[in-house]
Amino acid sequence: MAAFKKVLLKNMDKRGYTGLLKEYEKAGGYQAIRTVLGKMKPDDLIDVVKRSGLRGRGGAGFPTGVKWGFIPKDHPGPKYLCCNADESEPGTFKDRQLMERDPHQMIEGIILASYAVGAKTSYIYIRGEFILGAKILNRALAEAYKAGYLGTNILGSGTDLDVYVHRGAGAYICGEETALLESLEGKRGKPRSKPPFPAIFGLYGKPTVINNVETLANIPHIVNRGPEWFMSIGSPPKSPGTRVFSLSGHISRPGNYEVPMGITMREMLEDYGGGMRDGKKLKAIIPGGASAAFLTPEHLDVKLDFEGIAEAGSMLGSGAITFMNEDTCMVWAAERLLEFFHHESCGKCTPCREGSMWLLQIMHRMEAGQGRHEDLDLLLRLCGNIAGQTVCAFGDAEVAPITSTLKHFRHEYEAHIQEGCCPFRGKPSELVGTGTSHQH
Amino acid sequence: MFSAEAKKKIPEILKRYPIKASAMLPLLNLAQEEEGWVSEEHMCEIAKLLDLTPPKVYEVATFYTMLNLKPIGKFHLQVCKSLMCALVGSDTLIQWVDQELGITPGETTEDGMFTLSAVECLASCGTGPMMQMNDDYFERLTLERFRTVIADLRSTGECELATGPFRWPDPEVTT
Numbered sequence: 001m002a003a004f005k006k007v008l009l010k011n012m013d014k015r016g017y018t019g020l021l022k023e024y025e026k027a028g029g030y031q032a033i034r035t036v037l038g039k040m041k042p043d044d045l046i047d048v049v050k051r052s053g054l055r056g057r058g059g060a061g062f063p064t065g066v067k068w069g070f071i072p073k074d075h076p077g078p079k080y081l082c083c084n085a086d087e088s089e090p091g092t093f094k095d096r097q098l099m100e101r102d103p104h105q106m107i108e109g110i111i112l113a114s115y116a117v118g119a120k121t122s123y124i125y126i127r128g129e130f131i132l133g134a135k136i137l138n139r140a141l142a143e144a145y146k147a148g149y150l151g152t153n154i155l156g157s158g159t160d161l162d163v164y165v166h167r168g169a170g171a172y173i174c175g176e177e178t179a180l181l182e183s184l185e186g187k188r189g190k191p192r193s194k195p196p197f198p199a200i201f202g203l204y205g206k207p208t209v210i211n212n213v214e215t216l217a218n219i220p221h222i223v224n225r226g227p228e229w230f231m232s233i234g235s236p237p238k239s240p241g242t243r244v245f246s247l248s249g250h251i252s253r254p255g256n257y258e259v260p261m262g263i264t265m266r267e268m269l270e271d272y273g274g275g276m277r278d279g280k281k282l283k284a285i286i287p288g289g290a291s292a293a294f295l296t297p298e299h300l301d302v303k304l305d306f307e308g309i310a311e312a313g314s315m316l317g318s319g320a321i322t323f324m325n326e327d328t329c330m331v332w333a334a335e336r337l338l339e340f341f342h343h344e345s346c347g348k349c350t351p352c353r354e355g356s357m358w359l360l361q362i363m364h365r366m367e368a369g370q371g372r373h374e375d376l377d378l379l380l381r382l383c384g385n386i387a388g389q390t391v392c393a394f395g396d397a398e399v400a401p402i403t404s405t406l407k408h409f410r411h412e413y414e415a416h417i418q419e420g421c422c423p424f425r426g427k428p429s430e431l432v433g434t435g436t437s438h439q440h
Numbered sequence: 441m442f443s444a445e446a447k448k449k450i451p452e453i454l455k456r457y458p459i460k461a462s463a464m465l466p467l468l469n470l471a472q473e474e475e476g477w478v479s480e481e482h483m484c485e486i487a488k489l490l491d492l493t494p495p496k497v498y499e500v501a502t503f504y505t506m507l508n509l510k511p512i513g514k515f516h517l518q519v520c521k522s523l524m525c526a527l528v529g530s531d532t533l534i535q536w537v538d539q540e541l542g543i544t545p546g547e548t549t550e551d552g553m554f555t556l557s558a559v560e561c562l563a564s565c566g567t568g569p570m571m572q573m574n575d576d577y578f579e580r581l582t583l584e585r586f587r588t589v590i591a592d593l594r595s596t597g598e599c600e601l602a603t604g605p606f607r608w609p610d611p612e613v614t615t
């Protein structure tokens with residue numbers, strides 16, 4: 001591990017690096033588009049990305065090159081590329097850093113991806129709250145246009161590309177790729193039923209690729225250093241490359257850490273997160289953002305890659321890992337997540353819309369100590385009627401906190417029912433925060 | 441109504457998209473930038489610009505939580521209450537707001553200066569407790585830092601504790 005060198009966060013580690021164009025160029029930026037544009041066939045670029053084994057960093061982990069390959073070659077166009085910068089999965093805050101500290105790395109990735117799929121227009125859908133992020137991206141795009149990396153006939157290669165920043169306005173669901181497209185078309189952000197998939201019927205009904213910020217930021221490096229290099233780091237063959245993990249919760253050093261995939265959860269917690277804070281014991285881990293099932297200290301030796309976390313019964317998701325200490329009430333934690341899902345359900349599918357309300361009501365009374373034994377089965381039955389019954393993966397996500405806490409911490413639910421109150425006197429909400437304890 | 445200055449931005453916004461309706465969120469956001477909220481007049485004007493009916497604009501506007509359809513205080517404090525922030529004290533932060541300003545989520549101070557909202561995850565889960573105030577993020581809040589923010593907003597309307605280009609951990613920040 002000592003030999004590991006950061007890839008995506010490398011530039012910003014340099015003292016004084018602000019992400020301006022000249023700094024990015026000095027660090028070797030915009031070489032990849034020189035290698036590719038007009039010199040390499042788009043299909044060959046798709047092949048390079050396929051061979052690298054890169055999988056999407058937005059949540060689902062779909063192989064990026066394969067996704068690009070679904071775009072019909074004979075389609076007259078227009079075709080679109082959308083960069084998913086919605087970063088709305090609770091626990092996740094890596095794209096924000098990638099965009100605000102090294103925007104050109106992602107923009108170069110957008111240029112390459114657009115070239116591969118034949119898109120002449122690309123939209124960066126950024127969550128509305130990232131006002132600073134949108135400003136930084138717009139400044140970077142202006143620099144790139146001026147340098148001839150965007151616009152018509154880029155670097156004399158005959159390639160054209162326009163990139164626009166499109167701000168959302170507050171809606172978790174717009175991170176789901178088809179809801180994102182609906183929102184971009186000026187509608188309520190409600191997911192579409194699939195098929196047809198966006199590669200066939202995407203933005204304005206045209207072939208469209210949607211990729212996460214971090215996914216795209218990897219592309220220039222794969223071009224510069226080759227797919228074999230990428231395949232050699234991380235946890236090949238299925239989870240090659242690095243991942244920027246966002247660590248949060250009761251740990252000494254929360255934050256973003258780029259590591260090769262395949263290190264263990266324990267290494268992540270101890271070597272990067274600085275271990276648990278205040279000498280407390282670890283109780284639970286959410287390994288992939290709010291949509292991922294809870295894990296326990298028994299899972300500290302699982303590998304942080306797509307398969308390792310899936311085998312443990314959860315998912316790597318957006319790469320957000322939350323650690324909770326022994327004082328944390330699991331019923332309270334699941335209730336808090338349910339509040340989120342209830343608030344964010346877009347309302348399109350009945351099981352999700354009505355189910356989230358119902359689940360939340362039960363969780364409220366459970367946490368208040370007014371739960372009944374029958375509620376435990378009722379919760380599971382409800383969850384079973386939501387998961388897999390909705391147009392998008394939101395339904396599966398909203399039940400994960402409940403089914404997984406019931407699986408690993410059923411005794412805490414029972415204690416609430418038996419004692420008629422929450423047995424955790426000191427609720428974690430009374431502890432304050434990273435502000436007081438985070439010191440270097 | 442859009443100000444003369446905002447109107448100047450509209451043609452450039454419309455040019456970005458092959459269909460007009462795509463300018464919906466950019467125009468709603470532009471409207472909100474003017475006075476902190478989106479009025480019915482604004483929505484009617486947007487409908488005209490996009491060849492849509494006003495209810496269509498209203499339908500979209502009501503979907504997105506950032507859009508305020510009523511006037512709000514000059515400084516909009518939005519405290520993230522989602523789990524990761526709650527683990528490190530966001531409920532306490534909400535109490536501090538009540539202590540210092542006498543408002544709970546959904547309320548505005550009598551002088552119209554501060555509105556408090558409790559919101560869902562804002563993507564600063566490693567640097568909680570935190571809040572967004574208008575365009576800015578304030579993170580790793582302690583009672584002391586929170587009081588500084590409020591005092592600065594009252595006196596100058598801004599506060600230098602606002603987060604710049606985000607990076608955490610940041611070796612250049614030691615407090």
Ligand SMILES: Cc1cc2nc3c(=O)[nH]c(=O)nc-3n(C[C@H](O)[C@H](O)[C@H](O)COP(=O)(O)O)c2cc1C
Binds near residue numbers: 061216394
């Ligand atoms: C409810 C929901 C929310 C999502 N939120 C995000 C998000 O904020 N950012 C993101 O990149 N992907 C998000 N996704 C995943 C996207 O649908 C999509 O898989 C991803 O953007 C594809 O890019 P990738 O292949 O590069 O990962 C979300 C999915 C669901 C079901």
Ligand code: FES
Binds near residue numbers: 092562
């Ligand atoms: S949970 Fe508060 S910012 Fe993410």
